[in-house]
Amino acid sequence: xxxxxxxxxxxxxxxxxxxxxxxxxxxxxxxxxxxxxxxxxxxxxxxxxxxxxxxxxxxxxxxxxxxxxxxxxxxxxxxxxxxxxxxxxxxxxxxxxxxxxxxxxxxxxxxxxxxxxxxxxxxxxxxxxxxxxxxxxxxxxxxxxxxxxxxxxxxxxxxxxxxxxxxxxxxxxxxxxxxxxxxxxxxxxxxxxxxxxxxxxxxxxxxxxxxxxxxxxxxxxxxxxxxxxxxxxxxxxxxxxxxxxxxxxxxxxxxxxxxxxxxxxxxxxxxxxxxxxxxxxxxxxxxxxxxxxxxxxxxxxxxxxxxxxxxxxxxxxxxxxxxxxxxxxxxxxxxxxxxxxxxxxxxxxxxxxxxxxxxxxxxxxxxxxxxxxxxxxxxxxxxxxxxxxxxxxxxxxxxxxxxxxxxxxxxxxxxxxxxxxxxxxxxxxxxxxxxxxxxxxxxxxxxxxxxxxxxxxxxxxxxxxxxxxxxxxxxxxxxxxxxxxxxxxxxxxxxxxxxxxxxxxxxxxxxxxxxxxxxxxxxxxxxxxxxxxxxxxxxxxxxxxxxxxxxxxxxxxxxxxxxxxxxxxxxxxxxxxxxxxxxxxxxxxxxxxxxxxxxxxxxxxxxxxxxxxxxxxxxxxxxxxxxxxxxxxxxxxxxxxxxxxxxxxxxxxxxxxxxxxxxxxxxxxxxxxxxxxxxxxxxxxxxxxxxxxxxxxxxxxxxxxxxxxxxxxxxxxxxx
Amino acid sequence: xxxxxxxxxxxxxxxxxxxxxxxxxxxxxxxxxxxxxxxxxxxxxxxxxxxxxxxxxxxxxxxxxxxxxxxxxxxxxxxxxxxxxxxxxxxxxxxxxxxxxxxxxxxxxxxxxxxxxxxxxxxxxxxxxxxxxxxxxxxxxxxxxxxxxxxxxxxxxxxxxxxxxxxxxxxxxxxxxxxxxxxxxxxxxxxxxxxxxxxxxxxxxxxxxxxxxxxxxxxxxxxx
Numbered sequence: 001x002x003x004x005x006x007x008x009x010x011x012x013x014x015x016x017x018x019x020x021x022x023x024x025x026x027x028x029x030x031x032x033x034x035x036x037x038x039x040x041x042x043x044x045x046x047x048x049x050x051x052x053x054x055x056x057x058x059x060x061x062x063x064x065x066x067x068x069x070x071x072x073x074x075x076x077x078x079x080x081x082x083x084x085x086x087x088x089x090x091x092x093x094x095x096x097x098x099x100x101x102x103x104x105x106x107x108x109x110x111x112x113x114x115x116x117x118x119x120x121x122x123x124x125x126x127x128x129x130x131x132x133x134x135x136x137x138x139x140x141x142x143x144x145x146x147x148x149x150x151x152x153x154x155x156x157x158x159x160x161x162x163x164x165x166x167x168x169x170x171x172x173x174x175x176x177x178x179x180x181x182x183x184x185x186x187x188x189x190x191x192x193x194x195x196x197x198x199x200x201x202x203x204x205x206x207x208x209x210x211x212x213x214x215x216x217x218x219x220x221x222x223x224x225x226x227x228x229x230x231x232x233x234x235x236x237x238x239x240x241x242x243x244x245x246x247x248x249x250x251x252x253x254x255x256x257x258x259x260x261x262x263x264x265x266x267x268x269x270x271x272x273x274x275x276x277x278x279x280x281x282x283x284x285x286x287x288x289x290x291x292x293x294x295x296x297x298x299x300x301x302x303x304x305x306x307x308x309x310x311x312x313x314x315x316x317x318x319x320x321x322x323x324x325x326x327x328x329x330x331x332x333x334x335x336x337x338x339x340x341x342x343x344x345x346x347x348x349x350x351x352x353x354x355x356x357x358x359x360x361x362x363x364x365x366x367x368x369x370x371x372x373x374x375x376x377x378x379x380x381x382x383x384x385x386x387x388x389x390x391x392x393x394x395x396x397x398x399x400x401x402x403x404x405x406x407x408x409x410x411x412x413x414x415x416x417x418x419x420x421x422x423x424x425x426x427x428x429x430x431x432x433x434x435x436x437x438x439x440x441x442x443x444x445x446x447x448x449x450x451x452x453x454x455x456x457x458x459x460x461x462x463x464x465x466x467x468x469x470x471x472x473x474x475x476x477x478x479x480x481x482x483x484x485x486x487x488x489x490x491x492x493x494x495x496x497x498x499x500x501x502x503x504x505x506x507x508x509x510x511x512x513x514x515x516x517x518x519x520x521x522x523x524x525x526x527x528x529x530x531x532x533x534x535x536x537x538x539x540x541x542x543x544x545x546x547x548x549x550x551x552x553x554x555x556x557x558x559x560x561x562x563x564x565x566x567x568x569x570x571x572x573x574x575x576x577x578x579x580x581x582x583x584x585x586x587x588x589x590x591x592x593x594x595x596x597x598x599x600x601x602x603x604x605x606x607x608x609x610x611x612x613x614x615x616x617x618x619x620x621x622x623x624x625x626x627x628x629x630x631x632x633x634x635x636x637x638x639x640x641x642x643x644x645x646x647x648x649x650x651x652x653x654x655x656x657x658x659x660x661x662x663x664x665x666x667x668x669x670x671x672x673x674x675x676x677x678x679x680x681x682x683x684x685x686x687x688x689x690x691x692x693x694x695x696x697x698x699x700x701x702x703x704x705x706x707x708x709x710x711x712x713x714x715x716x717x718x719x720x
Numbered sequence: 721x722x723x724x725x726x727x728x729x730x731x732x733x734x735x736x737x738x739x740x741x742x743x744x745x746x747x748x749x750x751x752x753x754x755x756x757x758x759x760x761x762x763x764x765x766x767x768x769x770x771x772x773x774x775x776x777x778x779x780x781x782x783x784x785x786x787x788x789x790x791x792x793x794x795x796x797x798x799x800x801x802x803x804x805x806x807x808x809x810x811x812x813x814x815x816x817x818x819x820x821x822x823x824x825x826x827x828x829x830x831x832x833x834x835x836x837x838x839x840x841x842x843x844x845x846x847x848x849x850x851x852x853x854x855x856x857x858x859x860x861x862x863x864x865x866x867x868x869x870x871x872x873x874x875x876x877x878x879x880x881x882x883x884x885x886x887x888x889x890x891x892x893x894x895x896x897x898x899x900x901x902x903x904x905x906x907x908x909x910x911x912x913x914x915x916x917x918x919x920x921x922x923x924x925x926x927x928x929x930x931x932x933x934x935x936x937x938x939x940x941x942x943x944x
Contacts, residue, residue, distance in 0.1 A: 096793050097783045097906065128779075135794060176807060192803060193815070194866040203857075204874040207801045207817070207867050231806035260792035260875060266890035270787055273780075274905055283910055283935045298939050299776055299909055306940060316810045316942045319909065321778035326908040328776040336809040 029055065029599030030264040031092030033137045036067070037160060039153060041248050042082060042145030046160050051139045058608070059091035059139075061122060061563035062615040064108035067142055068120065069618060069707070072110075075120070075625035079112035079240065080222070080247040082146035088133075088213070088253070089140035091566040095131035095261050095323065097273045098594040099280070100295065100571030102324030105130040105213075105230075106563055110626075111239035111487075112224050113374065115441040115465025117632070119486035120622045122563065123227075123241060125213075126322035127234035129255070130566070132211035136257025147249040150220075155255040156186070157198060170251045174367035175216040175229040182254045186210045204258035214252035215242045216369025218420040222246050223437040225378070225419050227371045232340035233330065233362070234322075237371045238466065238487055240439075264600030272593050279579050279586055280326045287578060291499040292329065293492055295574040295585065302329030302342040302570065311355045313338065322568070329570050338362055345372040351407040361412045368420040373488075377467035378440045379415055381459060385449075397447050399432045400424040441465045457638035463488050470495055472635055473644040474651070474664050476542055480551045483633055484681065486623060491558045493573055494550070497521075497535070498650035500576045501661040512576070512583060514652060514659040521575045524588040525553050526606045538653035539667050543677040548684050553609070559619070560612030561591050614702045617685070621694050621707045624716050630692030633678060640671045688718025695720040765916045766845065766884050766897040768800070768818045768904070771931035773811040773942070774911040777804045781816075781903035781912060788891035788902040789880075790873075797875070799882040800903050800912075801867055816911075818903075819869040819882035820927055821846060823918070827870045827881065830862035836870070836879070842886030843896040853878040884914070 036049040054063045064087035071085045078084070086109035093101045103126045111121035133141070136157050150165035165171040168181050187196050187209075198204040211230065218226035219242030226242025227235045245251075263269055281287075281298045292301030300319030305311040313333050320340055321328025330342040338346070338359035345362050352358035365372055383403060385391040391399045400418075405411040414425030422437040424430035435443040441461060444450040453459040460468035463482035469490065472479020481489045499505055500517045512520075522532045533546035534553070541547055561567050574585035588605045595603055620628075645666035653662040679689040686698025695718040699708040711717040782798035790797050801817040808814070825846055828836045835852035836859050838844040848859070848870075855877050859870040870881045885895025885902050893900045897916065904912050911931055919926025930943070937943040 095783075097780060097787060099908075102783075135796070180807070192805070195868060195871075200874070202874040202877070203872055204796060205872055206796050207803050208795060209805070258794070258796040258874065260786075260790070260794040260797070262792055263787060266787045266791040267892050270784065270891050270902065270906075273784075277906070277908065280908065283933075286935050286938065300939060300941065312940070316773070318773065318810050318814070318941065319776040319939075321776040321908075323778060324780055324783060325776075325778050326780070328778060332777075332806075332808070332810050332813050334810045336807065336813075339808075339813075340806055 029092050029601055030262040031096070031598040033134055033139050033259075033261070035138060036063075036140045036142060037138045037155070038142045038144070039160070039162065040144045041147040041151065041162070041250060044147075044162055046162065049142065057615065058560060058564040058611055059093075060089045060104075060106035060124075060566050061108065061559060062611065063087070063140060063564070064089045064106055064122070065615055065618045065622065067140075068108060069622060069710075071142065071144065075622055076627060077110065079110040079118045079244050081110075082248065083144075084110045084244060086143045086241065086244060086248075087140060088143070090130040090134055090138075091564060092599050093565055093594060095134040096263065096594075096598055097269055097324055098598070099273060099276055099324060099326035100568040101566055101594065102131055103127055103322030104566035104568055105133075105236070106566060107228065107236045107239070107241055109239075109241065109244060111241065112243050113238060113240035113371070113439060113465065114487065115439065115461075117464065117626070117628070119464065119628075120619070120626060121239045121486045123236040123239045124563065124566070125228065125230060125234045125236040126325075126568065127211065127230045128208075128323045129211040129213055129230050129234070131323040132208070132255050132257050134257070134261050135259050136255050137259050138255070141253065143245075143248065143250065146247060150249045150251050152182070152250070152252040152254065154182075154186070155253065155257075157200060157204070157257055157259060165251050171220060172217070175214045175369050176232070176367050178214045178216075178252055179212040179231070182212050182252060183209050186254060186256060198256065198258045200258070206256060206258050208256070210254045210256040212252050212254045214369070215245045215250070216367055216420065218369045218437075219243055219246035220251075221420060221422050221437065223370070223419055223422065224439040224442065225371045225374045225437065226369050229366050229369050233342070233345065233366045234340065235345075235366065235371070237373065238490065240371070242369045242371075263598055265597045268597040269594070272590075272597050276586060276590055277326060279574060279577050282579065290502045290505045291496050293496060293570050294499060294577075295571050296577055296579055297327055297329075297571075299327045300329070300331050303331050303338075303346050304343065305338070305346040305355070305358060306331075308350070311350075311352075311358055313355065313359070325568070325571070327571065333359075335359070341366070344376065348372050348376055349412050352409075352412075353407045357407075357409045357412070360409055361416075364413055364416050368416050370416060370419055373467050373469070374439060375416070375419060377460070378419070378436055378443075381440055381444070381453075382436070384458065390449075397432070400426070400430055439465070440467070455637040455641075457636075457642050459636075462635055462639055471644055472639055473667055473669055474646055476537055476547060477550050477554050479635075479669070480547070480677070480681070481554055483635060484551065485555070486619070489558070490569065491554065491562065492569055493554060493557065493575075494535075497652055498648075498661070501649065501652070506578050506583075514661055517576060518652060518659055520584050524573075524575065526588070526609060528553055533654075535652050536654050537651040537664070538655070538662060539665070541653070543670070543673045543680075545680055545684070548677065548681045551681060552613075552684055555616045556609045556612030558612070559615040560608040564612070564615060565591065565595060565608070567591060614704065617694060617699065617702055618704060618707060620685075620687070621699065621704070621711060624693050624711060625714060628692065630678065630682070630690065633692060634674070635669060639669050640674075641668060643668050686720070688720055691718055693718030765918065766843070767821050767915050767917070767919055767927070768882070768884070768901065768912055769915055769919065769927055769929045769931075770816050770818060770912045772814055772816050772911075772928050773930070774909055774932050774936065775802065775814050775816055776909050776911070777802060777814050778908065780906045780908060784902035784906040788885060788888040790875075791890035794875075797871070797873055797880075799869070799871060799880065801871075803867070817865070817867050817869060818912075818927070820865065820919075820921075821882070821884075823921060826862040826864055827859035830858040832856060832858060836881070839883075839886070842883055843898070845883050845886050845896065846881065847883045847887065848878065848880050850876065850878040850880065855879070
């Protein structure tokens with residue numbers, strides 16, 4: 001399988017911008033501001049990096065990985081090491097009218113959440129930070145070193161200051177209070193109800209609040225559940241970046257910008273936006289989109305508590321959107337509680353006695369700066385062990401939580417304070433609080449329960465110490481993509497296929513056959529478009545070369561279009577859309593149309609897939625330099641041993657040669673067959689199947705010869 | 721392409737009097753009479769109305785405005801401004817500030833060089849002639865509705881205000897009273913409409929209207 005197919009994908013070695021990261025195809029572009037902010041907290045130094053040196057990576061994740069590779073000499077350091085570099089990157093489409101794309105910010109660096117290996121990892125978040133950063137004239141931020149005392153970074157257009165937290169008493173504040181304090185400081189005490197002068201000589205003004213990304217008490221206390229929070233509830237959740245910032249004594253980054261983003265073809269961008277809106281939710285002809293997470297989904301639909309009658313928020317509310325989004329997935333409320341919360345954080349505390357308690361619990365997550373998914377799984381695990389008589393006051397594992405109060409606000413606040421402050425949640429020292437702030441698996445290890453509970457499945461953590469999201473025994477591309485990567489991928493491109501099989505999805509239109517669904521989607525999956533068997537989730541196909549191609553394509557699409565150009569995972573891809581002619585969604589055409597309108601280049605969808613493969617391979621090289629070997633790449637024992645099924649017909653597959661929506665009869669991942677599948681995937685990528693190391697030829701074919709040299713210097717280059 | 725000055729024929733999507741009456745109720749009748757009176761004046765009859773309870777805060781209107789007029793993305797250059805507080809309580813978490821196209825515009829009266837006046841080339845819409853504008857900012861300071869609806873273009877060194885897209889150098893659509901307005905076209909939740917009926921000039925009631933219909937209610941949002 002190696003060789004031939006990738007000849008088609010070889011990246012040309014000529015014509016690109018030559019930067020430190022080596023040659024590559026350039027998409028030197030309008031849409032960028034031209035400079036990346038570099039802040040060394042150890043030295044208190046503020047410098048710039050020319051974006052042109054990294055433009056050929058496209059943006060976001062690609063740039064972040066390339067910067068990390070260049071700036072971190074020793075990739076084996078831990079996440080708390082001051083030499084760890086955190087990149088916070090935008091895309092050329094950030095701050096533009098591109099729907100469901102303008103607002104994401106990509107965060108990368110060595111994380112501290114994963115267990116047992118602290119992989120180089122990623123997370124991203126929405127809101128208005130990336131757009132404001134662009135208006136201020138910056139394409140991204142690189143944070144190096146660690147400050148001696150708590151600081152925050154104050155960006156006002158081109159003026160950047162590293163400021164002590166002391167005058168504003170920021171250290172110790174929750175994320176919301178921190179942001180409010182910075183808003184007041186930057187405005188000079190003026191109320192955000194009028195124009196506010198930026199202070200520049202040209203009289204630039206804004207009505208907007210600064211966009212602030214902050215850590216809460218969890219980050220300050222190095223809780224591995226700590227995340228970064230922006231505005232009310234935009235969270236860079238996975239990876240533990242809140243703790244990484246805490247270790248750097250970095251409380252917040254604030255940015256206010258009044259500058260312009262150059263657009264190559266303004267009329268083309270406006271036309272593209274208006275035309276693309278035809279694929280969106282139509283208030284005049286509403287159509288039930290089944291899933292709240294499609295391009296055409298209704299505004300405000302990402303709030304899960306609204307689907308529970310007992311938790312529906314009373315009073316007035318509105319949908320609330322990130323910058324430029326055509327269909328905001330969150331809401332703001334008359335009560336002011338639960339503002340901007342969405343997805344899993346809105347079901348964090350369904351045991352809540354009242355709606356108000358549920359909303360306040362979610363707000364506390366955001367104020368303390370805590371990763372919802374890990375916090376949720378941790379409390380469920382503690383509850384299970386409590387009910388088993390293992391955990392509790394005076395028991396084998398002494399825990400200050402009283403589960404008789406489970407459902408109350410006091411209970412959840414105490415728990416979240418334990419996570420955030422490493423104490424008993426009431427201000428007193430607590431070994432248990434200190435343990436749980438390390439994350440569930442590290443706590444279980446401390447308690448001597450890890451092997452038993454990970455083997456039994458009591459700890460449902462299928463990938464690298466991340467809690468269950470979608471199960472590898474069922475959602476195959478999710479499982480394989482996660483274990484071949486660094487984290488639970490959280491990329492929903494294919495786990496929404498179920499929506500296209502629901503008659504309600506099509507409204508008055510004709511129902512598509514499953515075969516038509518498969519064809520429409522695979523036609524878009526260049527260069528594998530001829531392989532329809534990629535979408536066969538049946539047990540017979542789960543270890544096949546077709547499945548390997550699905551996993552690979554998903555890695556490439558997301559690495560470039562979703563994580564580098566930053567199309568939102570909640571709204572893209574647009575595979576099948578009843579609002580579109582013949583129900584053929586816009587993915588494949590729309591993404592490059594917007595990119596080219598902004599940048600003026602002639603970049604194709606396939607160019608993005610190719611560049612996505614290059615970025616994915618750079619990431620894999622970084623993990624290899626961190627110490628990854630093929631032998632490490634496996635699921636926990638329970639995935640191989642305990643069957644899992646889902647009778648709901650959410651998956652596409654073949655039965656007797658016929659395409660159908662199928663349920664999954666209970667199945668495990670077969671250990672031996674997975675190992676064979678791993679070999680298949682490694683060969684597809686051009687990696688050494690014995691070690692999983694990249695080979696020189698595979699890297700050079702991608703224009704990554706300098707990466708091969710680095711691997712060679714560390715004896716990490718694969719054979720072949 | 722960028723910078724094309726040619727305007728295309730429009731497809732009229734203006735908010736009709738019937739729509740306005742449907743959404744705003746009988747109170748509009750009095751205003752309608754006022755509107756008829758306005759026909760004899762040389763100022764254009766055209767107003768942007770919006771629903772601050774419906775706006776989703778995406779600022780797409782701001783991005784479209786600066787893109788169509790200046791060819792760049794820059795909220796500070798937008799002639800419509802969305803102010804919001806992430807921690808605020810609905811409906812007071814969002815304020816949208818559009819130019820009211822005042823009948824007796826304080827901005828125009830304050831201009832010492834007659835740069836801000838109805839422009840015959842653009843449907844008699846009150847427009848800033850940037851060749852004449854001296855950058856004194858008197859118009860900005862004179863606007864009685866904070867944040868000032870006349871805005872400062874710090875990159876061009878002149879003031880500017882909403883022209884109902886009559887002069888969009890970077891958008892090929894025909895704008896103005898009879899044409900399309902970029903903010904209206906891109907608003908995903910249809911929280912901005914255009915009318916030729918003069919809104920009440922008292923307070924903000926006439927400009928902040930209810931555009932939420934049954935479909936909005938079916939999504940779980942209030943319609944009253």
